[in-house]
Amino acid sequence: MSLVTADIAVSLNLVAAGHDQSQEHPMGAVVGQRLHTWMFEHADDHADEVAGILRARAYVMGRNMFGPDRGAWDLGWQGWWGPEPPYHAPVFVLGSRPRPPLTMAGGTTFHFVTDGIEAALERARDAAGDGDVSIGGGPSTLNAYLAAGLVDELRLHVVPFTVAGGLRVFDGVPDLAMAPVSSRTTPQVTHLVYRRARAS
Numbered sequence: 001m002s003l004v005t006a007d008i009a010v011s012l013n014l015v016a017a018g019h020d021q022s023q024e025h026p027m028g029a030v031v032g033q034r035l036h037t038w039m040f041e042h043a044d045d046h047a048d049e050v051a052g053i054l055r056a057r058a059y060v061m062g063r064n065m066f067g068p069d070r071g072a073w074d075l076g077w078q079g080w081w082g083p084e085p086p087y088h089a090p091v092f093v094l095g096s097r098p099r100p101p102l103t104m105a106g107g108t109t110f111h112f113v114t115d116g117i118e119a120a121l122e123r124a125r126d127a128a129g130d131g132d133v134s135i136g137g138g139p140s141t142l143n144a145y146l147a148a149g150l151v152d153e154l155r156l157h158v159v160p161f162t163v164a165g166g167l168r169v170f171d172g173v174p175d176l177a178m179a180p181v182s183s184r185t186t187p188q189v190t191h192l193v194y195r196r197a198r199a200s
Contacts, residue, residue, distance in 0.1 A: 002125070002128060002129075002130055002131055002132050002133070003132045003133075003152040003153050004121065004132070004133050004134075004135065004145070004150055004151055004152045004153070005052075005056060005132050005133070005134050005135070005151070005152065005153045005154075005155065006134065006135040006136075006137075006142050006145065006146075006151050006153070006154050006155065007049075007052070007053045007134065007136075007137075007155045007157065008137050008138075008139065008142055008155075008156060008157065008169060009035040009036055009038075009039070009157040009158075009159060009189070010035065010156055010157070010158055010159070010168075010169055011031075011035065011158075011159055011161055011162050011163040011166075012158060012159070012160060012161060012162045013162045013163065013168070014168040014169045014170060015031065015162075015163035015165070015166035015167065015168050016035070016137065016138060016139035016142075016166070016167055016168065016169055017031055017064075017137075017138050017139055017166060017167045018030045018031040018163075018165070018166045018167070019165065019166060019167065021064055021068055022068050023068045026068070026080055028166065030163060030164070030165065030166065031163055031166060034159065034161070035157075035159055037159075037188060038157065038159065038186065038188035038189035039157075041188075042186070042188050045186055045188070046186065046188075046189070046191075049155075049157065049184075049191050052155065053134065053155075054086060054087070054088070055132065056089065056128070056131065056132045056133060056134035057089055057127070057128035057129060057130075057131025057132060057133070058089050058090045058091070058092070058124040058125070058127040058128035058131070058133050058134075059087055059089060059090070059091040059092065059124065059133070059134045059135075059136045060091075060092045060093075060094065060117075060120045060121060060124050060133065060134070060135050060136060060141070060145075061091060061092075061093055061094070061135075061136035061137055061138070061141060062093070062094050062137065062138050062140060062141035063093060063094060063095040064138050064140070065093075065136055065137045065138045065141065066079055066080075066093045066110065067079060067080070071097075072097065073095075073097060073099045073112075075099070078102060078104065079102075079104070079110065083104060083105050084104060084105040084106040084108070085104055085106065085108040086108075087107075087108045088106050088107040088108055089107065089108065089127075089128075090108075090109050090111060090124065090127040090128075091108060091109070091110050091111065091136070092110075092111050092112075092113050092120040092121075092123050092124050092127075093110055093111065093112050093113065094113055094116075094117065094120055094141060095112055095113070095114060096114060097112075097114065098112060098114055099112040100112075111123065117141075117144050117145060117148060117150070118148070118150075121133065121145070121150060135151060138167065139167040139168060139169050139171075140167060142169060143169065143170065143171055143172055143173050146169075146170065146173045146176060147172065147173045147174060149196070151196065152195065152196050153181070153193065153194070153195050153196070154178060154193070154194045154195075154196075155191065155192070155193050155194075156169070156191075156192045156194075157189050157190075157191055157192075158189060158190045158191075158192060159188065159189050160188075160189075160190075177196075177197035178194035178195065178196055178197055179194060179195050179196075179197045180192070180193070180194055181193040181194060181195050
C-alpha cells in the first residue's frame, strides 16, 4: 500500500527552520546547516535514512522549501539543488502564484500548485501511482498536512541541540495520535519513525 510520508530534520525543541530564510541562508542564519550535517557530512553512516527520503515516487513541498523569493516568481531561480535535484521524480510546490512547470536534469520536474494542500497531494498521488508520496517540508507545510490528518508516516531526524526561536514541527497541529515504529541513534542524530494511529 502506498503511503504519504514526511521526513524532516529538527532540533531537540523541534525547530526545523529559522524565520530569516534567505538565498545566503536557506534554513535561516540562526539554524544554518546544523540540522543536516548528519546527511551531508556523515552520509555513509545514514545511508538507509537518506535512501528512505529518496524512495518516494512524488513529492510535495512549500514555496520556502523551493526558494527564497517572495511575491512574484523569479523565473531565473531553479531551486537550491543545482541543475540535477536529488528527487528524480515529480515535485509539487505549493504557492499562491502560478508558474510554468520547471523540468530539470535527472527526471525532476517542479509543478507549481495554487489550489491548496489537498490538490497538491492528489496530483502527487496520481503521479506516484503505487509509490509513496513524500511531504518534503518545510515545517509550515508539514504542519498543514499533519493538521489535516494526511500524513501516514512521520520520520523525525532529531539533532542533539536546541535552537532559540524558529519554525517548529507540530505548531498549530491539533491533538495527534501516532504509533512508534522504529528508532536509531548515531552521534549526529536520532531517527524516529511514527505511523498514524488507526481508530480501533
